[in-house]
Every structure is written in structure tokens, then in C-alpha cells.
Amino acid sequence: xxxxxxxxxxxxxxxxxxxxxxxxxxxxxxxxxxxxxxxxxxxxxxxxxxxxxxxxxxxxxxxxxxxxxxxxxxxxxxxxxxxxxxxxxxxxxxxxxxxxxxxxxxxxxxxxxxxxxxxxxxxxxxxxxxxxxxxxxxxxxxxxxxxxxxxxxxxxxxxxxxxxxxxxxxxxxxxxxxxxxxxxxxxxxxxxxxxxxxxxxxxxxxxxxxxxxxxxxxxxxxxxxxxxxxxxxxxxxxxxxxxxxxxxxxxxxxxxxxxxxxxxxxxxxxxxxxxxxxxxxxxxxxxxxxxxxxxxxxxxxxxxxxxxxxxxxxxxxxxxxxxxxxxxxxxxxxxxxxxxxxxxxxxxxxxxxxxxxxxxxxxxxxxxxxxxxxxxxxxxxxxxxxxxxxxxxxxxxxxxxxxxxxxxxxxxxxxxxxxxxxxxxxxxxxxxxxxxxxxxxxxxxxxxxxxxxxxxxxxxxxxxxxxxxxxxxxxxxxx
Amino acid sequence: xxxxxxxxxxxxxxxxxxxxxxxxxxxxxxxxxxxxxxxxxxxxxxxxxxxxxxxxxxxxxxxxxxxxxxxxxxxxxxxxxxxxxxxxxxxxxxxxxxxxxxxxxxxxxxxxxxxxxxxxxxxxxxxxxxxxxxxxxxxxxxxxxxxxxxxxxxxxxxxxxxxxxxxxxxxxxxxxxxxxxxxxxxxxxxxxxxxxxxxxxxxxxxxxxxxxxxxxxxxxxxxxxxxxxxxxxxxxxxxxxxxxxxxxxxxxxxxxxxxxxxxxxxxxxxxxxxxxxxxxxxxxxxxxxxxxxxxxxxxxxxxxxxxxxxxxxxxxxxxxxxxxxxxxxxxxxxxxxxxxxxxxxxxxxxxxxxxxxxxxxxxxxxxxxxxxxxxxxxxxxxxxxxxxxxxxxxxxxxxxxxxxxxxxxxxxxxxxxxxxxxxxxxxxxxxxxxxxxxxxxxxxxxxxxxxxxxxxxxxxxxxxxxxxxxxxxxxxxxx
Numbered sequence: 040x041x042x043x044x045x046x047x048x049x050x051x052x053x054x055x056x057x058x059x060x061x062x063x064x065x066x067x068x069x070x071x072x073x074x075x076x077x078x079x080x081x082x083x084x085x086x087x088x089x090x091x092x093x094x095x096x097x098x099x100x101x102x103x104x105x106x107x108x109x110x111x112x113x114x115x116x117x118x119x120x121x122x123x124x125x126x127x128x129x130x131x132x133x134x135x136x137x138x139x140x141x142x143x144x145x146x147x148x149x150x151x152x153x154x155x156x157x158x159x160x161x162x163x164x165x166x167x168x169x170x171x172x173x174x175x176x177x178x179x180x181x182x183x184x185x186x187x188x189x190x191x192x193x194x195x196x197x198x199x200x201x202x203x204x205x206x207x208x209x210x211x212x213x214x215x216x217x218x219x220x221x222x223x224x225x226x227x228x229x230x231x232x233x234x235x236x237x238x239x240x241x242x243x244x245x246x247x248x249x250x251x252x253x254x255x256x257x258x259x260x261x262x263x264x265x266x267x268x269x270x271x272x273x274x275x276x277x278x279x280x281x282x283x284x285x286x287x288x289x290x291x292x293x294x295x296x297x298x299x300x301x302x303x304x305x306x307x308x309x310x311x312x313x314x315x316x317x318x319x320x321x322x323x324x325x326x327x328x329x330x331x332x333x334x335x336x337x338x339x340x341x342x343x344x345x346x347x348x349x350x351x352x353x354x355x356x357x358x359x360x361x362x363x364x365x366x367x368x369x370x371x372x373x374x375x376x377x378x379x380x381x382x383x384x385x386x387x388x389x390x391x392x393x394x395x396x397x398x399x400x401x402x403x404x405x406x407x408x409x410x411x412x413x414x415x416x417x418x419x420x421x422x423x424x425x426x427x428x429x430x431x432x433x434x435x436x437x438x439x440x441x442x443x444x445x446x447x448x449x450x451x452x453x454x455x456x457x458x459x460x461x462x463x464x465x466x467x468x469x470x471x472x473x474x475x476x477x478x479x480x481x482x483x484x485x486x487x488x489x490x491x492x493x494x495x496x497x498x499x500x501x502x503x504x505x506x507x508x509x510x511x512x513x514x515x516x517x518x
Numbered sequence: 519x520x521x522x523x524x525x526x527x528x529x530x531x532x533x534x535x536x537x538x539x540x541x542x543x544x545x546x547x548x549x550x551x552x553x554x555x556x557x558x559x560x561x562x563x564x565x566x567x568x569x570x571x572x573x574x575x576x577x578x579x580x581x582x583x584x585x586x587x588x589x590x591x592x593x594x595x596x597x598x599x600x601x602x603x604x605x606x607x608x609x610x611x612x613x614x615x616x617x618x619x620x621x622x623x624x625x626x627x628x629x630x631x632x633x634x635x636x637x638x639x640x641x642x643x644x645x646x647x648x649x650x651x652x653x654x655x656x657x658x659x660x661x662x663x664x665x666x667x668x669x670x671x672x673x674x675x676x677x678x679x680x681x682x683x684x685x686x687x688x689x690x691x692x693x694x695x696x697x698x699x700x701x702x703x704x705x706x707x708x709x710x711x712x713x714x715x716x717x718x719x720x721x722x723x724x725x726x727x728x729x730x731x732x733x734x735x736x737x738x739x740x741x742x743x744x745x746x747x748x749x750x751x752x753x754x755x756x757x758x759x760x761x762x763x764x765x766x767x768x769x770x771x772x773x774x775x776x777x778x779x780x781x782x783x784x785x786x787x788x789x790x791x792x793x794x795x796x797x798x799x800x801x802x803x804x805x806x807x808x809x810x811x812x813x814x815x816x817x818x819x820x821x822x823x824x825x826x827x828x829x830x831x832x833x834x835x836x837x838x839x840x841x842x843x844x845x846x847x848x849x850x851x852x853x854x855x856x857x858x859x860x861x862x863x864x865x866x867x868x869x870x871x872x873x874x875x876x877x878x879x880x881x882x883x884x885x886x887x888x889x890x891x892x893x894x895x896x897x898x899x900x901x902x903x904x905x906x907x908x909x910x911x912x913x914x915x916x917x918x919x920x921x922x923x924x925x926x927x928x929x930x931x932x933x934x935x936x937x938x939x940x941x942x943x944x945x946x947x948x949x950x951x952x953x954x955x956x957x958x959x960x961x962x963x964x965x966x967x968x969x970x971x972x973x974x975x976x977x978x979x980x981x982x983x984x985x986x987x988x989x990x991x992x993x994x995x996x997x
Contacts, residue, residue: 253751257849266813272732272937275834275864276776277808277825278816282837283774290769295762295889297755329756334745334855337757337892346756355754357853358761360844365860367841370736370900372862374836376813381844383851385754410774413816421849458751 042445042510047503049186054499057182058165060090061498062156064138064174065167071116071139071208074109080116080204083138087119087177087202094184096121096200099226103205103212115212116204120226123184124197130516131197132509133230133470135462136177136237137206140169141487148489163495170493171480176236176501177202179479183506195513199230203462206237210462217462217469231516232435233466233474234508241454243483245323246443246504248436249476251351251455252463254386254426256395259362260288260403263377264414271372279412281378282364288416289380291406293356297339297349299384301356303398308353309388315352318431319344322452332482351455355385381421385457392423427464428455433473438511445511446504477508521924521989526982528665533978536661537644539569540977541635543617543653544646550595550618550687553588559595559683562617566598566656566681573663575600575679578705582684582691594691595683599705602663603676609995610676611988612709612949614941615656615716616685619648620966627968642974649972650959655715655980656681658958662985674992678709682941685716689941696941696948710995711914712945712953713987720933722962724802725922725983727915728955730830730934731942733865733905735874738841739767739882742856743893750851758891760857761843767895768859770885772835776818776828778863780835782877787832788867794831797910798823801931811961830934834864860900864936871902906943907934912952917990924990925983956987 050057069083070076084100091098100117107113116139124131143153149166151157156167165175180200187194205211220226240247262281269278293299324343330336340346349355362379365371384395400418407416429436431453443451460476467474479501485491529536548562549555563579570577579596586592595618603610622632628645630636635646644654659679666673684690699705719726741760748757772778803822809815819825828834841858844850863874879897886895909915910932922930939955946953958980964970 255751255851257851259849264812264814264816269812270937271834271836271838271862272734272864272935273829274808274812275836275936276828276832277818277834277936278812279774279818280836282839283772283776286765286768286837287774289765293762295758295766295891329753333743333748333753333757335743335892337743339756339758349755350752353755355750355756357750357754357759357851358765358843359750359850359852360761360854361840362845362847364837364845365839365841366843366845370738370860370862371838372734372736372836373838375839381849383750383849385751412774413814456751457754457756458749 041514042507043192045190046186046192046506049190050182050499050502057178057498057502058158058495060178060181061165061170061175064178065156065169066154068154069139069169069204070142071205073142074111074113077113077116080139084117084119084204087138090181091121091200094181094188096123096184101216103216106211118213118216119200119202121200122198124194126197129196130231130512131199131229132512133199133201133227133233133466134180135201135233135235135466136180137173137203138177139204139207140172140174141207143168143489150490158495164492165495165498166490166492168491171484171491172486173206173237175493175498176479179236179498179502179505182502183509186506195510199226206462213462214465217465221469227470230470230472232472232512233470234435235460235463235474235476236479236505237460238456238476238478239484239486240478240481241322241324241452242328243481245449245452246447247452247454247478248431248439248443249454249456249478250431250436251428252426252459253457254390254392254424255383255459256386256392256399256423257383257421258399259379259381259419259421260285261377261379261417262414265374265376268376269374271374274374279414280374281414282375284407284410284412284414285361285378285380287410288403288406289358289382292358292382297355299354299356301398301402304354304390304395307390307394311352316344318453319347319351322347322454350457352387354387354390355457356382358382386426388426388428391425392420396420424459424461425464427467429467429474434516435473435475435512438515439475439477439508441515442504442507442511445507446500477505479504520993521986522671524669525665525671525985528669529661529978529981536657536977536981537637537974539657539660540644540649540654543657544635544648545633547633548618548648548683549621550684552621553590553592556592556595559618563596563598563683566617569660570600570679573660573667575602575663580695582695585690597692597695598679598681600679603673605676608675609710609991610678610708611991612678612680612706612712612945613659614680614712614714614945615659616652616682617656618683618686619651619653620686622647629969637974643971644974644977645969645971647970649970650963651965651970652685652716654972654977655958658715658977658981658984661981662988665985674989678705685941692941693944696944700948706949709949709951711951711991712949713914714939714942714953714955715958715984716939717935717955717957718963718965719957719960720801720803720931721807722960724928724931725926726931726933726957727910727918727922728933728935728957729910729915730907731905731938732936733869733871733903734862734938735865735871735878735902736860736862736900737878738858738860738898738900739764740856740858740896741893744853744855747855748853750853753853758893759853760893761854763886763889763891763893764840764857764859766889767882767885768837768861771837771861776834778833778835780877780881783833783869783874786869786873790831795823797932798826798830801826801933829936831866833866833869834936835861837861865905867905867907870904871899875899903938903940904943906946908946908953913995914952914954914991917994918954918956918987920994921983921986921990924986925979956984
């Protein structure tokens, strides 16, 4: 049961129709993080519901309640739950994407109006907010559906859709919905695997499948002493200065080479197997790739695998800044009374916020005690999330790999990402099935930046990839 | 030639007139740091000129040119140069004060309208912006003049006034004026000593004379690497993070106990003599004084003299903050691309910005080299000023000491201050004569804070002190 050739022909023939569909979606500025754009997020949900229903999908929109944003209480955009196919002999695949976008203004430095899809024929790029994150991938599934419907082709699997409108704003309400809809007779009942298309290739050349994400634990370390900010002329060298204590504490967290200094953390990291090590060695990646994306030759190592493992399978500790200290341009001679250092640790298996927190807090307290300071220390965990890793040998990945090889004539990179996509872990834990991250866009798409783009080839070949993946699941998964 | 008793009687009898004079001055919001208040600074200058001329002072206002403030080019307030008496047999005393004030809004947390002098009869305090800094002391001289004129008393010395309207905004234009007016036939020709009344007692109990000020050297250390801010999920543990380098560098500048770690600095500090050490031992000061002003028990030592010397005769290094890092509330997972640490060193004899700069820069470069970072370091000195110290055994001080003992029945504390009053050094260097800081207000006046106040007793006894000082100079100074 391989993909009928007419599927590919239809997609190629309807390239400009599919681009038009993306243009319509990009024209709706569905920014979830700004209350004044909220009606457009709803408008976007109606657009998608209409497209799905026109293709025979049974759709239910779920009211996720209200939120307070920019000082006003407003309605959350709905989750869109769709369902097509109920054949017990077929696998049931749960798809996820989001229809909201990051903010964008022409004045931020865009070369084109961000909410007007601009097709640069020379480079073959489609510029616009949401083109790659995540309207292109979401519409990719709709393109696949249309192709099957219009050709009278039966879908090789049962499909379930879960599209949300709050991903760029913390996925408010979604976790509860997912947990509520698990169980006999509920929406997610019978799902065999999950496919999320909301990430990117490692580079701009080679497709990838992503089987891991790092978690995070975010800390705020506060040192306070004086009752008010003091003048450094009057109080310098007479009192314990909170900044002196804080800077010293922060300096004891991580070395310039990235090594974390908190005892016990290293022991929590899952050991590296030969098989896993080899995955990094074969990735299509070079030091110049990372230095190009950072914009400067600042990689921690000249060894490609070491750098990749630093991002993908080892923790990291970044110092983000200090709240309460002087942060403006110019020269102010203040001794700040209360300063809070912010840092986060990216977590990898088998670290969790629960096993990391006590190590961090104990260490900071012990180091602070060594300072013999009369100031006070407080350590808070501001938020946390566990890391996620899936079995990349699962049939879900095998199918995606075959699909990639068919469409791109390339073996996909098998990657883990350094950041977090919290819904991934929610699906994995709530549904208890394998989850696959199958990206459409490239590493240089600039998802949250100015001039976000999606290459036409990624959109069209990506549509083919998603369709082929469904057929490969049907062919590959055990009956 | 001691002070005629009628001088004291007149001052006591005219207490409420003198308070009225202060109320009129406080009612003019002569804020020099805000362009929209500039006309009031001019209004204040006219108020003073009128008062001086009415008492027989020859006044010249000097146009100091223009400045750019809040985006507009505006006229600087004039320097007021006044002169009364030209008797070659008398000493000539140069007086300095300023007629501009810090900003103040009721909404900042004042209990009363800041530009309406409020007399709290219960506590004997006069609340209002500028009451203590520096309109009270400036009017103190005018009260002294009035008393002599009204009583038909001949002044025991020749007086020269230099009152400026830009002290709270960097004394723009004044340095050049002072240097220009030195030399035969110029305004400052023949000046024998300088008396500046623009500082405070060490506490709220004991008058003081101040014979030293620390200087300052303010640094900006910038670490840059990536071309743009990076996501810590994607780049954490893959690139050299500027914050990691900067925090480590800043941690190597000063210890929690205040000890500066820059080699060579300590050797620049003038050795402590027994005579000087004794001055600290006898000061009316306790650890609870400093902890009360800091608002918490955070003194670096339990030894009073050690804490005082930390402020007055040893350098200090304070870490003020970081520009370019995340400084808002909340949790942002950024790796800032370029961060600038700000710190300053308070300088004491024999340190100068010129001999300190190379030590700081060399040390930071050497420490940065140890980090083996691929980021870049830049060190800048944002501004600097030399420390100042006068001979407290000079007749100028002896006269002030006698005057204090006469008026307050107390031996004044002999103090040095931890901050800077740059005009002091300008006078000392340009005129080459002894300079005395003779404060009117108390240590708890809250000069730049909300609820600035001057005690009625400090205003009235302070007026007596200034007058008595003039007579003591005449009696004490060698002919």
C-alpha cells in the first residue's frame, strides 16, 4: 500500500492554490499575546473550521474559558478538535498544530508587510508572520485532506486534529482539555500515535525527525539587605552590598565553557550510549552552521558532535539577567537594596524540576553561607517543565523516515531540540503513545523573528511529506 | 574682636522672618534637571540677586551659555558672583552655595507639597525641597548679611559669593567660569580661603567640619559575542555566553567584605597616620547610626572606626548593575548578545582616575584572558574625578571649630565624606587656597529624598554659626 502517484501530481498541480490558502491564513493577524488582536484569533479559528468541514471533518470547537490579558478579562480562543475516519482496521493518528502567531509589525524591521504573504519568486520564499510557525504546517494537513477528497482517495488512516490558538502564549487551557479528553469514549480514545508539526530542520538542507526536547527549571535568586537603595559614595565599603553577594553567587553556577558547577546535577544525566552518540556524528551539521545562526564565531567547541550534544542531550545553565539593579544606559552610582538574579537550567533525561530544585537550592544556600554576608538570600523556582524523549525506533518514526526518504530522497536527521514544546510532553504523558515531531520548515525560517518565511519547496514538498507519512504509517505499523 | 552679642539677639528675634525667606525660596521650584522647570531656576536667580543687592552686595550674573536637555537647547541658569567689602586689611572669604534643587513630586511619596515649606511645630522641622540642599545654607549667608546691615555692624571680612544654579545637574559651565576668573584683577583675585556650605553632619546630634571627599572612577565593562540575542533552549551550552563571562569578571573585582581585588590599588592609598586614626576614634558615631541610615543591620564591621574609615579614607568598589541583560520582572529565557557591567571605585588620596585606570583595565584584560572565551571585551571609563583633602589644622578650620564651639557648645566632628562635590576640588586647585566644608543640616535631612527637611534649630543656629565663623576668621587668621 504505497502512495498513489496521483497524490503527488495533484499537489504539484495545485501549488498556487495551496499558496493562496496560506496567503489567506497569513492575512489574518491571529496574534494571541495581544488582547487587541483577539478577534483575529477567533477569525482564524473560523477559517480553519470552515476548511476542515468542507473536507468532511467532524469538528467540535472547545471553549477554554477566559484569561486576563493587558488588564482585561477576555475569552480564550477555542481548541479545534476534528475527526475523520473511524475504521477499527486503520491506525488512528492524532495531529497537532496551532493557528495563533507571534506579534509582528512592519516597524520591527520587516522588509514586507508581515500579515501579507509575499512570494519572492527569485528565492522561492514565502514571507509572512505564521508562514512557517505554524500556519504552513497546519494547512499542510488541510492540503493533504483536500488532495484525498478531490481525488476520491480513501485516507489510509483515521485522523484526529487538535489545533489550538494559544501556543505562542503558554497554551493556556490546553493541558486540562487534553487530560479531560483521555479515556473510553473520549476524544483521544483509540489514538495510536501523535504527530506534531511545529518545529524545524536543524539546518536549511536536510529534513529531520525530532525525538527529544529539553525541559527547563527557571530560578530567581534574591539578595536583600538595606531597606532602600543607597548612595555608593556614602555607603561604599561600609555595608554588605547585595550586588556583590549576588554576582559572586551567580559566578559560581557555570563556567565560561558551559560546565555547570552545581554538585549532583551531572549524575542525573542519562549516560550516553554508542547508538545515541552515533546519531550526533552523522547529523548534517557543522560548526559553521551554529556560528552562522549565532552570527559570530563563538561555538564552545570545534567538535560538531560535542556542540550538538551540548544543545540536545546535556543540560545548560544560562544567566539571563538581574532585576532590581541599575540597567539603563549611563552611569548611576547606586547600591541597589534588593537584587534578583535570573537563571535557568535546561533539563535532559533523567533530570526533572523535582530532582534538580533541591540540588540548586542547597548549593546556593551553602555558597551564600561562605560569603559571611549579613544580607538575606531567597531562592525561588519560577517555573519548570520536564524533558521529553521518544523512542526513535518506534514505527511512528520508521514511517516518517520512509516518507522523508520518498519525498526528499534523503535520510532525515534524527534530532533532539534544546528548547521546550510543552504540549509534546502533555500528549506523551496523557495519551501514553509515541509522539513524533515532524517539521515542515527549515532552521533559518526565523519563526519568532522579523522576516519569517517558509520556502515554497518546503510548503509543497512538506505537504507531500505529511501525506506520505500517513500512508507509510498504514504500511509500517503493526496490525 | 569677638562676635557682638546683638548679632545673636537679632537672629533670634528674626527667626520667623528668616523662615519666611526660606519659604519664599522653597516656593520657587528651581529644578535644574528638567527643561520644563528652567524658567523657575532663572526666577530663583533673580530672587537671590534682589536679596543680595538690597543688602549692598555688588552682583554680576554670568551667562554660562546653553545646554541640550530633554532634546531641546536651552539657556543655562547664570552663575551669581557677588562682592562686598574690599578692605586690604581684612581676609577675603569666598562663599559657595547653589540655588537649584533636585526634582520632587508629591506623588513620589512626600507627606506635604514639596514646594511649599511646611513647618512642623511639634518636631521643629521645616519640610520642603531644597530646604536643606541648598537653599537653607545659601539664605543663611543672606541672613548673616542682613543682620550686619540692619545692626549697622561692619563685616569683619571681605566676602565674595559664587552661587550656581546647576549643581544638581553636573555644575555645567561652572568649572570654566572659575578657571577664567582666576588671576590678577579677576573675580577670585585676593581670595584667602573658601567656605562651602553644601553638606551634612555625620549624624543628627553633632556639628561637623568636613575636610575630605572621595573621588570616583566609573567603569563600563562590555562583553559581546553573538550578533543578536539568542534563545537559551537552542543555544544554551553551545556558545560562549556573554553574561557568563561578565558575571565571572565582575565577581573578581570585590569581595563580600568590601576588599577590592584589583592588584596595585591598595598600594596607592595614603598610609594612615596616628593623628588621622584618632580623628575617627573620637567621632560621634556608632554602628547603629550607619545601620539606621541603611535601614538594616548590614554594617561590614562592628568596629566604628573601621566602618568610618571604609567610607572616609579607603576606596570602595560598588557593582551597580548590568545594561543589556534581562532586567524586568518575570522569566525570560534569553541569552543576551551584549552586556555591559557598571561599577565604580571611590577614590582616596593618592588615587586618581589616571593612576587607577590602567590598573583596572590591565586586570580586567588579564582576568578575561583566563576565561578562554571567544567573546570580546571592552572596558571604558565613563567619568572620573579626583579625591580632595584639605589641611584640617589650617586657620580656616580653626576658625570654624571655634565658631561651632561658641554656637553649639560642642567640638565639631572632623569628617571626610564618601561621596564627591566636584566644585570643591575645582576651587582648591584653581584658587590654591584652603577650602572648608561647613554644613548647616543634619545627616538625616534626606537631601535627595522625599520629605527633605531642615530643622529650625539648624537653620537658626546655622545662621549664627556662619556669622560667627566670619568673625572667628578675622580673629584667627594670621595678619
